[in-house]
Amino acid sequence: MPRIGGPFALFRRKWPAPVWEPMAPFIIAGGIVYYGVWQGQNALSNTEEFRNDPRNPNAKPQKPAAH
Template sequence: MSFLGFRKWPTPVAKPLWPFVAASTVTFYLVSKMQDLGVRSEEYAQDPRNPYAAQISKEAHH
């Protein structure tokens, strides 16, 4: 018996969405790694427009 159209057990939400969550996690990780590699590349590490230039130069002296 359903009350106002609701079933006794809720429709599964997380179980059918696990591939999308896994793919989103992998995509986020890979894009962040590519961004980090791009920011730290020799061509852009010393560029004054790079917001991480000061941090990269401090790490390079260690």
């Protein structure tokens, strides 16, 4: 009976050379940089200058002016 591969068959494959071990520092560093940029963006979007900017996803919706 043939083994069904599926979408993750590539990850179960035996590699002829080490792949994940040399790439681990770069994957970890990428995660750290991603987290740092995310936190920096959140910190800057909550500053006084951008707190009420309508492009800010954290800004409170302003009610339209009454007629």
